[in-house]
Amino acid sequence: MLGVLHPLPKLIVCLVWIVTAITLFDLRFQLFTIGLAATLLIVLERRSVIFVIGLMVPFTLFGAGFLTTSLLFRQDTDFALKLSAEQIFARPEVSAGLVLFFRAIACGMVSALFALTTDPGQLVRALMIHARLPATVGFALLQALNLVPDLAREAQQIRLARAMMQGRRPRRIPGPVEGASLIVPLLAFAIRRAGRAALAMEARGLKAGAPRSHLNQPQAGWADLLFASCAAGLLAGGICFARIF
């Protein structure tokens, strides 16, 4: 449902929310952000609870770094934690490490919400049309996005070829040694692929600075206004809640 929104207002809302989550050093605001992002994904985007919990795992691991550092190396991190605690809106009664932990998850979840509800092609296109992103850079970004599945397919084929030479089936998930050995061939593939893409774009008339039209121009509408208003209201409510209670 959030996928129909114009990517740029959504991007701005998410960026503002992340900046607020970083600035507002308050545990309840971080929990509110996580809860809100998870609810939107589950209710509006019909993602399963398991999926949303799984999504939090990498951010939790990242945040756990802050938490364990603050607990195990209190003396070493004292200065950094003090600095964090002295930020505006900070609540000294809650462990700074805990706030940092949930802040990492909150920021990650907002980013994930944006990434899961935005077509990257539409985002790049919107940036080219409205944010003056040069077309050469925009299409290079699109090619980079295209490269990811191509790399996955290439990696798959290389793994099949290698497994074949070893007389076995490939493992479903490559081990660390196998993964590391794929880096060089995949890098070589990416370089070759980028060269071909550059030729293709030039042959089809892409030129730096030349005016272009766009077939699918993302259009901002009432839904975007409603989304931005709701987000502003929720953000203001979250800040007030954190400050007053």
Add this chain to the structure above:
Amino acid sequence: MTEPVAAWREVAVRYHFARMNAVGPISLTVGKGERVLLLGPSGCGKSTLLQSLTGVIPQTIPATISGQITIFGEPVAARQPADWAVAVGQLFQDADQTLCGFRVEDEIAYGMENRCVPAADIAAAVRDAMARVELPPSWRSRRIATLSGGEKQLVALAAVMAQPAPLIVADEPTANLAPAVAARLAAFLLEPRSEGGALIVDHRSGRILQLIDRIVVLDPEGQILAEGNPDDVFHAHGDRMEALGIWTPLASRLVRKLARAGIGLPHCLTIHELCRALDSHGHRAKAARVLECTFQPRALSLATPVVRLCRVDCAPLFGPVVLRDVSLQMNRGEVLGILGANGAGKTTLSQCLAGLVRPARGMRDGPLGAIAFQNPEAHFTQATVLAEVQKAGTAAGKDLAHLADWGLEEQADQHPFTLSYGQKRRLALAILTATDRWPVLVLDEPTSGLDQRGADTIARHIARLAQAGRAIAVVTHDMDFAFTVCDRVVVLAEGGAVSSGPARTVLRDEATITRAGLALPTVSPLLDWLEHKGC
């Protein structure tokens, strides 16, 4: 003489650090309204010539270029390569080299967007191009990355057709397409353009020959060997072209073969013409005997199964099931053809047959096999060609002989990635046949992008390997190649195997072949003639 829309005058191209010219010096023109077919062996510089037309060589790909190239009378160097997109629609050999967008409709719209065409006009042109290429409307928002190689080629063709450039330049435009689609799209590319023209490079051009006005044949050194209308060129230079490994029409080859057997026939370009010529010839029975010997199926010994698939559902690794309830077997010493339209599941079935991917359901019985992938580069891990075959396990002292067997002895010290496409294919097969460890070999599109000599070499090796007792499966769109090398075929369509049996029978079953989006082999009418009238 018509006014040229594109002209190369005494043009020679030499890549930096190369000792010889990649092509030329050569003079070549494409006249207004003319459709020109460029033929030549692999590595003779056809692609270089096409890329020099809009200045991609030398402006983007560094090279030294001499002579003059013009488009509609204007020197190519006067504009940037991107500026020529207005006049020239280019279709490269590798679809990834033509595709720039993210989704199918973005891709088709891309060239028009760069020309600042209004969005409403672009939308109409995209709809029109998709309809002409018969891409379903549901594909509009499909991501390019989810398409198969052949499907990408279709989208690339639609993109070029949507861009109304008067001059079309295409390098192997139909190499990865199923025959029925390939013929239809070649016809689109070669439709008359009164103010423009078309220059097509194609290694096996039987189905488009009647649409061609002029043929230009390059020799291995990149010089013009012959030029003129198709009939004259194949008639006058067919022998020489055949000796150089350049494609000539089957009918033309057969006329020459009959001539060598003392049966003189007028020159023919199509098998139908050949049948008519045979009908009116006095030594019909003698001709039939010669032709029957040519198309004699290989004698097979008793079938010994090596691999059995029993009611399997096949799915690629991490992918959904694409083929259901397939049962087939591969026999020792037999060549099995796996045929089907683009996206029919041929590659998935081949991975299952080789045992590299477990069936999602059903049972596979037999030893693990090897696949020669569509992209041969996936096989390479070493720094030199010689090291590749040594790593594959060739016996000491026999590595160079094994390379010579595949015509790669001169490239022994080269890095595998610097080889030509045909050489890479042969190296991949040399690696897989270096030892006897794989009783089952699956070759995925082994002739794609190869010239006639390359295809003949692969066919010869397939026959040799089968003779040595290997079970071989060949995944291909090339019906003539399938007819030449396969003993048995399985046809995939509608999510399963719709037919299987002896190649001679199934490949001539018009209903099945049409249902699968394929086309009858070129030789079919002649086989009918041999059966009904030959003797």
